[in-house]
Amino acid sequence: MVKPDTIAIIVAAGRGTRAGAGGPKQYRNLAGRAVIAWTAEAFLNHPQIDGVRVIIHRDDRGEYDAAMDALLDHPNLLEPVFGGAERQDSVRLGIESVEGKTPKYVLIHDAARPFIDEKTIARVIEALSEHDGALAALPVHDTLKRAGAENIIETTVPRDALWRAQTPQGFHYDKILSAHRAACGQQLTDDAAVAEAAGLCVALVAGSPDNMKLTQAEDFGMAETLLGRKAKVMEYRTGHGFDVHAFEDGNAVIICGVEIPHEKKLKGHSDADVGMHALTDAILGAIGEGDIGDHFPPSDPQWKGAPSHVFLEKARDLVAARDGKITHCDVTLMCEAPKIGPHREKMREALAEILSIDAARISVKATTTEQLGFTGRREGIAAMATATVALPQENS
Numbered sequence: 001m002v003k004p005d006t007i008a009i010i011v012a013a014g015r016g017t018r019a020g021a022g023g024p025k026q027y028r029n030l031a032g033r034a035v036i037a038w039t040a041e042a043f044l045n046h047p048q049i050d051g052v053r054v055i056i057h058r059d060d061r062g063e064y065d066a067a068m069d070a071l072l073d074h075p076n077l078l079e080p081v082f083g084g085a086e087r088q089d090s091v092r093l094g095i096e097s098v099e100g101k102t103p104k105y106v107l108i109h110d111a112a113r114p115f116i117d118e119k120t121i122a123r124v125i126e127a128l129s130e131h132d133g134a135l136a137a138l139p140v141h142d143t144l145k146r147a148g149a150e151n152i153i154e155t156t157v158p159r160d161a162l163w164r165a166q167t168p169q170g171f172h173y174d175k176i177l178s179a180h181r182a183a184c185g186q187q188l189t190d191d192a193a194v195a196e197a198a199g200l201c202v203a204l205v206a207g208s209p210d211n212m213k214l215t216q217a218e219d220f221g222m223a224e225t226l227l228g229r230k231a232k233v234m235e236y237r238t239g240h241g242f243d244v245h246a247f248e249d250g251n252a253v254i255i256c257g258v259e260i261p262h263e264k265k266l267k268g269h270s271d272a273d274v275g276m277h278a279l280t281d282a283i284l285g286a287i288g289e290g291d292i293g294d295h296f297p298p299s300d301p302q303w304k305g306a307p308s309h310v311f312l313e314k315a316r317d318l319v320a321a322r323d324g325k326i327t328h329c330d331v332t333l334m335c336e337a338p339k340i341g342p343h344r345e346k347m348r349e350a351l352a353e354i355l356s357i358d359a360a361r362i363s364v365k366a367t368t369t370e371q372l373g374f375t376g377r378r379e380g381i382a383a384m385a386t387a388t389v390a391l392p393q394e395n396s
Protein backbone atom coordinates (compact mmCIF):
# COMPACT_ATOMS: atom_id res chain seq x y z
CA MET A 1 0.00 0.00 0.00
CA VAL A 2 1.25 3.50 -0.84
CA LYS A 3 1.62 5.51 2.35
CA PRO A 4 -0.79 8.45 2.22
CA ASP A 5 0.86 11.77 2.94
CA THR A 6 -2.20 13.74 3.94
CA ILE A 7 -5.52 12.56 5.30
CA ALA A 8 -8.45 14.90 6.00
CA ILE A 9 -10.69 14.28 9.01
CA ILE A 10 -14.07 15.99 8.70
CA VAL A 11 -15.92 16.14 12.00
CA ALA A 12 -19.66 15.79 11.49
CA ALA A 13 -20.88 14.15 14.69
CA GLY A 14 -22.39 17.25 16.34
CA ARG A 15 -26.10 17.79 16.97
CA GLY A 16 -26.27 21.40 15.78
CA THR A 17 -28.42 22.51 18.70
CA ARG A 18 -27.62 26.22 18.19
CA ALA A 19 -28.83 26.02 14.58
CA GLY A 20 -32.37 25.27 15.77
CA ALA A 21 -34.89 22.80 14.41
CA GLY A 22 -34.33 20.79 11.24
CA GLY A 23 -31.93 18.07 12.33
CA PRO A 24 -28.12 18.14 12.50
CA LYS A 25 -26.96 21.09 10.38
CA GLN A 26 -24.44 19.05 8.36
CA TYR A 27 -27.30 17.12 6.71
CA ARG A 28 -29.47 20.14 5.97
CA ASN A 29 -29.95 21.30 2.43
CA LEU A 30 -27.85 24.18 1.16
CA ALA A 31 -28.57 25.22 -2.43
CA GLY A 32 -29.60 21.76 -3.56
CA ARG A 33 -27.23 19.50 -1.66
CA ALA A 34 -26.39 18.64 1.92
CA VAL A 35 -23.87 20.79 3.78
CA ILE A 36 -21.61 17.76 4.31
CA ALA A 37 -21.51 17.06 0.55
CA TRP A 38 -20.19 20.59 -0.16
CA THR A 39 -17.58 20.22 2.56
CA ALA A 40 -16.44 16.69 1.73
CA GLU A 41 -16.18 17.40 -2.00
CA ALA A 42 -13.67 20.20 -1.42
CA PHE A 43 -11.32 17.74 0.30
CA LEU A 44 -12.08 14.73 -1.93
CA ASN A 45 -11.14 16.69 -5.04
CA HIS A 46 -8.10 18.39 -3.53
CA PRO A 47 -4.95 17.28 -5.38
CA GLN A 48 -2.83 17.18 -2.19
CA ILE A 49 -5.20 15.02 -0.14
CA ASP A 50 -5.01 11.24 -0.31
CA GLY A 51 -7.95 10.22 1.84
CA VAL A 52 -10.99 11.73 3.56
CA ARG A 53 -12.54 10.30 6.73
CA VAL A 54 -15.87 11.73 7.89
CA ILE A 55 -16.70 11.33 11.58
CA ILE A 56 -20.41 10.89 12.13
CA HIS A 57 -22.84 10.42 15.00
CA ARG A 58 -23.83 6.78 15.49
CA ASP A 59 -27.51 7.66 14.84
CA ASP A 60 -26.75 9.33 11.50
CA ARG A 61 -25.55 6.54 9.17
CA GLY A 62 -28.72 6.76 7.05
CA GLU A 63 -28.52 10.55 6.74
CA TYR A 64 -24.83 10.33 5.90
CA ASP A 65 -25.38 7.79 3.10
CA ALA A 66 -28.21 9.84 1.63
CA ALA A 67 -26.33 13.13 1.85
CA MET A 68 -23.13 11.71 0.34
CA ASP A 69 -24.87 9.57 -2.29
CA ALA A 70 -23.12 11.20 -5.27
CA LEU A 71 -19.71 10.96 -3.57
CA LEU A 72 -19.83 7.48 -2.04
CA ASP A 73 -17.84 5.93 -4.90
CA HIS A 74 -15.10 8.54 -4.74
CA PRO A 75 -11.79 6.68 -4.51
CA ASN A 76 -10.49 8.98 -1.75
CA LEU A 77 -13.50 8.55 0.54
CA LEU A 78 -12.90 6.27 3.53
CA GLU A 79 -15.65 4.54 5.50
CA PRO A 80 -17.12 6.91 8.10
CA VAL A 81 -16.43 6.24 11.77
CA PHE A 82 -18.42 7.24 14.83
CA GLY A 83 -17.53 10.30 16.87
CA GLY A 84 -17.90 11.14 20.56
CA ALA A 85 -19.80 13.44 22.89
CA GLU A 86 -17.67 16.55 22.27
CA ARG A 87 -15.95 17.83 19.13
CA GLN A 88 -12.60 17.08 20.75
CA ASP A 89 -13.62 13.43 21.23
CA SER A 90 -14.77 13.16 17.62
CA VAL A 91 -11.47 14.56 16.37
CA ARG A 92 -9.43 12.18 18.54
CA LEU A 93 -11.47 9.18 17.36
CA GLY A 94 -11.03 10.34 13.77
CA ILE A 95 -7.27 10.69 14.13
CA GLU A 96 -7.01 7.29 15.80
CA SER A 97 -9.10 5.72 13.02
CA VAL A 98 -6.37 6.36 10.43
CA GLU A 99 -3.49 5.23 12.67
CA GLY A 100 -2.91 2.12 10.49
CA LYS A 101 -2.47 4.31 7.42
CA THR A 102 0.36 6.29 9.07
CA PRO A 103 -0.15 9.52 7.14
CA LYS A 104 2.49 12.21 7.40
CA TYR A 105 -0.05 15.02 7.87
CA VAL A 106 -3.62 15.19 9.04
CA LEU A 107 -6.03 18.06 8.36
CA ILE A 108 -9.00 18.50 10.69
CA HIS A 109 -12.04 20.35 9.38
CA ASP A 110 -15.57 21.11 10.58
CA ALA A 111 -18.32 19.64 8.41
CA ALA A 112 -20.15 22.88 9.26
CA ARG A 113 -17.70 24.95 7.14
CA PRO A 114 -18.87 24.12 3.60
CA PHE A 115 -17.16 27.06 1.87
CA ILE A 116 -13.63 25.85 2.33
CA ASP A 117 -11.62 26.43 -0.83
CA GLU A 118 -8.68 24.71 -2.50
CA LYS A 119 -6.20 27.52 -1.85
CA THR A 120 -6.86 27.76 1.88
CA ILE A 121 -6.34 24.00 2.20
CA ALA A 122 -3.09 24.29 0.22
CA ARG A 123 -1.81 27.12 2.47
CA VAL A 124 -2.32 24.97 5.58
CA ILE A 125 -0.53 22.01 4.00
CA GLU A 126 2.35 24.17 2.79
CA ALA A 127 2.97 25.58 6.30
CA LEU A 128 3.34 22.03 7.65
CA SER A 129 6.74 21.68 6.00
CA GLU A 130 8.04 24.22 8.54
CA HIS A 131 5.76 23.88 11.58
CA ASP A 132 4.22 21.15 13.74
CA GLY A 133 0.82 22.54 12.94
CA ALA A 134 -0.96 25.28 11.00
CA LEU A 135 -4.46 26.63 10.89
CA ALA A 136 -6.52 28.90 8.69
CA ALA A 137 -7.40 32.08 10.56
CA LEU A 138 -8.40 35.71 10.02
CA PRO A 139 -7.06 38.74 11.87
CA VAL A 140 -9.62 40.52 14.04
CA HIS A 141 -10.60 43.92 12.59
CA ASP A 142 -13.44 44.90 14.92
CA THR A 143 -12.81 46.60 18.24
CA LEU A 144 -13.25 44.09 21.05
CA LYS A 145 -15.13 44.70 24.30
CA ARG A 146 -15.32 42.60 27.41
CA ALA A 147 -18.77 42.91 29.01
CA GLY A 148 -19.77 42.52 32.61
CA ALA A 149 -23.21 42.16 34.13
CA GLU A 150 -26.12 43.38 31.95
CA ASN A 151 -23.78 43.83 29.01
CA ILE A 152 -22.04 46.82 30.53
CA ILE A 153 -18.53 47.20 29.13
CA GLU A 154 -15.78 46.37 31.57
CA THR A 155 -12.90 46.91 29.24
CA THR A 156 -11.76 47.28 25.64
CA VAL A 157 -9.52 44.38 24.67
CA PRO A 158 -6.53 45.28 22.48
CA ARG A 159 -7.05 43.48 19.19
CA ASP A 160 -3.40 43.51 18.08
CA ALA A 161 -2.23 40.03 17.26
CA LEU A 162 -5.72 38.56 17.75
CA TRP A 163 -6.97 36.12 15.14
CA ARG A 164 -10.20 34.21 14.57
CA ALA A 165 -9.48 30.50 14.25
CA GLN A 166 -11.05 28.60 11.38
CA THR A 167 -10.54 25.12 10.08
CA PRO A 168 -8.80 23.29 8.45
CA GLN A 169 -6.20 22.88 11.13
CA GLY A 170 -3.32 20.69 9.98
CA PHE A 171 -0.67 18.83 11.96
CA HIS A 172 2.09 16.29 11.73
CA TYR A 173 0.10 13.14 12.31
CA ASP A 174 2.10 11.52 15.11
CA LYS A 175 2.37 14.80 17.07
CA ILE A 176 -1.33 15.64 17.07
CA LEU A 177 -2.23 12.04 17.86
CA SER A 178 -0.14 12.19 21.05
CA ALA A 179 -1.39 15.70 21.85
CA HIS A 180 -5.04 14.70 21.53
CA ARG A 181 -4.52 11.61 23.69
CA ALA A 182 -2.80 13.75 26.32
CA ALA A 183 -5.61 16.37 26.25
CA CYS A 184 -8.37 13.78 26.68
CA GLY A 185 -10.73 15.03 29.39
CA GLN A 186 -9.80 18.71 29.02
CA GLN A 187 -12.31 20.94 27.24
CA LEU A 188 -10.56 22.67 24.37
CA THR A 189 -12.51 24.24 21.52
CA ASP A 190 -10.08 23.62 18.68
CA ASP A 191 -7.18 21.38 17.75
CA ALA A 192 -4.67 24.20 17.78
CA ALA A 193 -5.44 24.55 21.50
CA VAL A 194 -4.76 20.84 21.92
CA ALA A 195 -1.45 21.28 20.10
CA GLU A 196 -0.56 24.38 22.16
CA ALA A 197 -1.19 22.42 25.35
CA ALA A 198 1.35 19.86 24.12
CA GLY A 199 3.91 22.60 23.41
CA LEU A 200 3.74 22.24 19.62
CA CYS A 201 4.63 25.09 17.30
CA VAL A 202 1.47 26.07 15.39
CA ALA A 203 1.41 28.75 12.67
CA LEU A 204 -1.47 30.90 11.50
CA VAL A 205 -2.03 31.09 7.75
CA ALA A 206 -4.55 33.21 5.88
CA GLY A 207 -8.06 31.79 6.09
CA SER A 208 -10.94 33.00 3.99
CA PRO A 209 -13.81 35.33 4.95
CA ASP A 210 -16.15 32.95 3.08
CA ASN A 211 -15.07 30.02 5.24
CA MET A 212 -17.82 30.70 7.77
CA LYS A 213 -19.07 28.12 10.24
CA LEU A 214 -22.79 27.42 10.14
CA THR A 215 -23.65 27.80 13.79
CA GLN A 216 -26.95 29.69 14.22
CA ALA A 217 -30.14 29.20 12.17
CA GLU A 218 -29.66 32.57 10.46
CA ASP A 219 -26.25 31.48 9.13
CA PHE A 220 -28.07 29.31 6.59
CA GLY A 221 -29.62 32.42 5.01
CA MET A 222 -26.19 34.03 4.73
CA ALA A 223 -24.76 30.83 3.28
CA GLU A 224 -27.46 30.67 0.58
CA THR A 225 -26.69 34.28 -0.35
CA LEU A 226 -22.99 33.51 -0.50
CA LEU A 227 -23.56 30.48 -2.72
CA GLY A 228 -25.85 32.46 -4.99
CA ARG A 229 -23.07 35.00 -5.43
CA LYS A 230 -20.50 32.32 -6.10
CA ALA A 231 -22.64 30.11 -8.34
CA LYS A 232 -21.74 30.38 -11.94
CA VAL A 233 -24.38 29.63 -14.50
CA MET A 234 -22.79 27.17 -16.89
CA GLU A 235 -23.56 26.83 -20.55
CA TYR A 236 -22.74 23.76 -22.63
CA ARG A 237 -21.02 23.97 -25.98
CA THR A 238 -20.21 21.21 -28.43
CA GLY A 239 -17.30 21.20 -30.87
CA HIS A 240 -16.56 18.96 -33.79
CA GLY A 241 -13.22 17.81 -35.22
CA PHE A 242 -12.16 15.81 -38.25
CA ASP A 243 -8.74 14.59 -39.38
CA VAL A 244 -7.14 12.28 -41.92
CA HIS A 245 -3.64 10.82 -42.19
CA ALA A 246 -2.30 8.69 -45.03
CA PHE A 247 -0.30 5.50 -44.51
CA GLU A 248 3.35 5.21 -45.40
CA ASP A 249 6.00 2.54 -44.85
CA GLY A 250 6.38 1.59 -41.23
CA ASN A 251 5.38 -0.97 -38.62
CA ALA A 252 3.07 0.77 -36.10
CA VAL A 253 0.46 3.50 -35.83
CA ILE A 254 -0.26 5.73 -32.83
CA ILE A 255 -3.96 6.37 -32.31
CA CYS A 256 -5.48 8.13 -29.28
CA GLY A 257 -2.14 7.80 -27.53
CA VAL A 258 -1.85 4.03 -28.03
CA GLU A 259 0.79 2.43 -30.25
CA ILE A 260 -0.62 -0.43 -32.34
CA PRO A 261 1.65 -2.72 -34.38
CA HIS A 262 0.65 -2.50 -38.07
CA GLU A 263 2.10 -3.08 -41.51
CA LYS A 264 2.19 0.70 -42.13
CA LYS A 265 2.60 3.90 -40.13
CA LEU A 266 0.68 7.14 -40.42
CA LYS A 267 2.38 9.97 -42.23
CA GLY A 268 2.40 13.41 -40.66
CA HIS A 269 4.39 16.34 -39.38
CA SER A 270 3.83 15.23 -35.77
CA ASP A 271 3.33 11.63 -34.61
CA ALA A 272 0.20 11.65 -36.84
CA ASP A 273 -2.18 10.58 -34.06
CA VAL A 274 -5.30 11.08 -36.11
CA GLY A 275 -7.73 10.43 -33.24
CA MET A 276 -6.05 12.85 -30.88
CA HIS A 277 -5.93 15.52 -33.58
CA ALA A 278 -9.65 15.22 -34.28
CA LEU A 279 -10.38 15.42 -30.55
CA THR A 280 -8.09 18.42 -30.06
CA ASP A 281 -9.94 20.23 -32.85
CA ALA A 282 -13.30 19.30 -31.31
CA ILE A 283 -12.31 20.85 -27.96
CA LEU A 284 -10.85 23.94 -29.62
CA GLY A 285 -14.07 24.19 -31.64
CA ALA A 286 -16.22 24.08 -28.51
CA ILE A 287 -14.41 27.06 -27.03
CA GLY A 288 -14.00 28.98 -30.30
CA GLU A 289 -10.20 28.80 -30.26
CA GLY A 290 -9.57 28.02 -33.92
CA ASP A 291 -7.93 24.75 -34.80
CA ILE A 292 -4.81 22.75 -34.08
CA GLY A 293 -2.92 24.41 -36.97
CA ASP A 294 -3.45 27.87 -35.42
CA HIS A 295 -1.73 26.80 -32.23
CA PHE A 296 0.87 24.44 -33.73
CA PRO A 297 1.60 25.56 -37.31
CA PRO A 298 2.86 22.62 -39.45
CA SER A 299 5.41 25.07 -40.90
CA ASP A 300 7.04 25.39 -37.44
CA PRO A 301 9.90 22.85 -37.23
CA GLN A 302 9.59 22.60 -33.43
CA TRP A 303 6.45 20.43 -33.84
CA LYS A 304 8.12 17.96 -36.22
CA GLY A 305 7.61 14.49 -34.75
CA ALA A 306 5.87 16.03 -31.70
CA PRO A 307 3.80 13.66 -29.55
CA SER A 308 0.16 14.68 -29.99
CA HIS A 309 -0.59 14.78 -26.28
CA VAL A 310 1.08 18.23 -26.39
CA PHE A 311 -1.77 19.44 -28.64
CA LEU A 312 -4.48 17.88 -26.52
CA GLU A 313 -2.95 19.31 -23.34
CA LYS A 314 -3.01 22.77 -24.91
CA ALA A 315 -6.74 22.42 -25.66
CA ARG A 316 -7.34 21.13 -22.10
CA ASP A 317 -5.45 24.09 -20.62
CA LEU A 318 -7.37 26.60 -22.72
CA VAL A 319 -10.64 25.16 -21.35
CA ALA A 320 -9.28 25.32 -17.78
CA ALA A 321 -8.14 28.93 -18.27
CA ARG A 322 -11.80 29.83 -18.90
CA ASP A 323 -12.92 27.96 -15.77
CA GLY A 324 -14.54 25.42 -18.08
CA LYS A 325 -14.88 21.65 -17.81
CA ILE A 326 -14.72 19.04 -20.54
CA THR A 327 -17.78 16.95 -19.81
CA HIS A 328 -17.78 14.45 -22.70
CA CYS A 329 -15.73 13.38 -25.72
CA ASP A 330 -16.67 10.99 -28.49
CA VAL A 331 -14.12 9.84 -31.07
CA THR A 332 -14.95 7.72 -34.13
CA LEU A 333 -12.08 6.13 -36.06
CA MET A 334 -12.59 5.01 -39.66
CA CYS A 335 -10.29 2.32 -41.05
CA GLU A 336 -10.26 -1.26 -42.34
CA ALA A 337 -7.15 -2.05 -40.27
CA PRO A 338 -5.67 -2.16 -37.72
CA LYS A 339 -8.45 -3.52 -35.50
CA ILE A 340 -9.34 -0.82 -32.96
CA GLY A 341 -11.60 -2.85 -30.64
CA PRO A 342 -8.85 -4.52 -28.58
CA HIS A 343 -7.25 -1.10 -27.90
CA ARG A 344 -10.35 0.98 -27.17
CA GLU A 345 -10.18 0.83 -23.38
CA LYS A 346 -6.50 1.77 -23.37
CA MET A 347 -7.29 4.68 -25.69
CA ARG A 348 -10.06 5.93 -23.40
CA GLU A 349 -7.72 5.72 -20.42
CA ALA A 350 -4.91 7.51 -22.26
CA LEU A 351 -7.24 10.35 -23.32
CA ALA A 352 -8.80 10.53 -19.84
CA GLU A 353 -5.40 10.87 -18.22
CA ILE A 354 -4.36 13.72 -20.51
CA LEU A 355 -7.67 15.53 -20.07
CA SER A 356 -7.82 14.85 -16.31
CA ILE A 357 -11.37 13.56 -16.56
CA ASP A 358 -12.96 10.21 -15.82
CA ALA A 359 -12.64 7.63 -18.62
CA ALA A 360 -16.43 7.19 -18.34
CA ARG A 361 -16.71 10.61 -19.99
CA ILE A 362 -14.79 9.44 -23.05
CA SER A 363 -15.99 7.23 -25.85
CA VAL A 364 -13.85 5.75 -28.61
CA LYS A 365 -15.62 3.97 -31.46
CA ALA A 366 -14.47 2.55 -34.76
CA THR A 367 -15.98 1.58 -38.07
CA THR A 368 -14.83 0.34 -41.45
CA THR A 369 -16.17 2.15 -44.50
CA GLU A 370 -17.15 -1.15 -46.13
CA GLN A 371 -14.04 -1.05 -48.32
CA LEU A 372 -15.28 2.19 -49.92
CA GLY A 373 -13.26 5.36 -50.38
CA PHE A 374 -9.67 5.99 -49.29
CA THR A 375 -10.10 4.34 -45.91
CA GLY A 376 -11.72 1.36 -47.63
CA ARG A 377 -8.73 1.11 -49.96
CA ARG A 378 -6.47 1.10 -46.85
CA GLU A 379 -4.74 4.30 -47.93
CA GLY A 380 -5.12 6.00 -44.56
CA ILE A 381 -7.24 6.53 -41.44
CA ALA A 382 -9.90 9.19 -40.79
CA ALA A 383 -11.18 10.31 -37.39
CA MET A 384 -14.15 12.38 -36.26
CA ALA A 385 -14.70 13.67 -32.75
CA THR A 386 -17.12 15.72 -30.72
CA ALA A 387 -16.38 17.36 -27.39
CA THR A 388 -18.86 18.89 -24.95
CA VAL A 389 -17.53 21.63 -22.72
CA ALA A 390 -19.24 23.42 -19.81
CA LEU A 391 -18.24 27.08 -19.66
CA PRO A 392 -19.31 29.81 -17.23
CA GLN A 393 -21.90 31.92 -18.98
CA GLU A 394 -20.58 35.36 -19.74
CA ASN A 395 -22.20 38.15 -17.66
CA SER A 396 -23.41 35.56 -15.13
Ligand SMILES: Nc1ccn([C@@H]2O[C@H](COP(=O)(O)OP(=O)(O)OP(=O)(O)O)[C@@H](O)[C@H]2O)c(=O)n1
Binds near residue numbers: 011026
Ligand atom coordinates in the same frame (compact mmCIF):
# COMPACT_ATOMS: atom_id res chain seq x y z
N1 LIG B 1 -19.51 15.80 19.45
C1 LIG B 1 -19.25 16.52 18.36
C2 LIG B 1 -19.52 17.89 18.32
C3 LIG B 1 -19.24 18.59 17.16
N2 LIG B 1 -18.74 17.95 16.11
C4 LIG B 1 -18.50 18.66 14.85
O1 LIG B 1 -17.66 19.75 15.04
C5 LIG B 1 -17.94 20.79 14.14
C6 LIG B 1 -17.99 22.16 14.83
O2 LIG B 1 -18.85 22.09 15.93
P1 LIG B 1 -20.14 22.97 16.16
O3 LIG B 1 -20.29 24.01 15.16
O4 LIG B 1 -20.14 23.34 17.58
O5 LIG B 1 -21.27 21.88 15.84
P2 LIG B 1 -22.35 21.23 16.78
O6 LIG B 1 -21.74 20.62 17.98
O7 LIG B 1 -23.13 20.31 15.89
O8 LIG B 1 -23.26 22.47 17.14
P3 LIG B 1 -23.94 22.83 18.52
O9 LIG B 1 -22.85 23.13 19.49
O10 LIG B 1 -24.80 24.02 18.20
O11 LIG B 1 -24.77 21.63 18.94
C7 LIG B 1 -19.26 20.44 13.46
O12 LIG B 1 -19.02 20.07 12.11
C8 LIG B 1 -19.77 19.29 14.29
O13 LIG B 1 -20.54 18.33 13.55
C9 LIG B 1 -18.46 16.59 16.18
O14 LIG B 1 -17.99 16.00 15.19
N3 LIG B 1 -18.71 15.91 17.31
Ligand SMILES: C[C@](O)(CO)[C@H](O)COP(=O)(O)O
Binds near residue numbers: 110165213
Ligand atom coordinates in the same frame (compact mmCIF):
# COMPACT_ATOMS: atom_id res chain seq x y z
C1 LIG C 1 -12.75 24.60 15.57
C2 LIG C 1 -13.53 25.85 15.34
O1 LIG C 1 -14.19 25.81 14.11
C3 LIG C 1 -12.57 27.02 15.27
O2 LIG C 1 -13.24 28.20 15.07
C4 LIG C 1 -14.56 26.05 16.40
O3 LIG C 1 -13.95 26.37 17.61
C5 LIG C 1 -15.48 24.84 16.55
O4 LIG C 1 -16.77 25.22 16.91
P1 LIG C 1 -17.29 25.40 18.39
O5 LIG C 1 -18.56 26.15 18.21
O6 LIG C 1 -16.26 26.14 19.14
O7 LIG C 1 -17.49 24.00 18.87
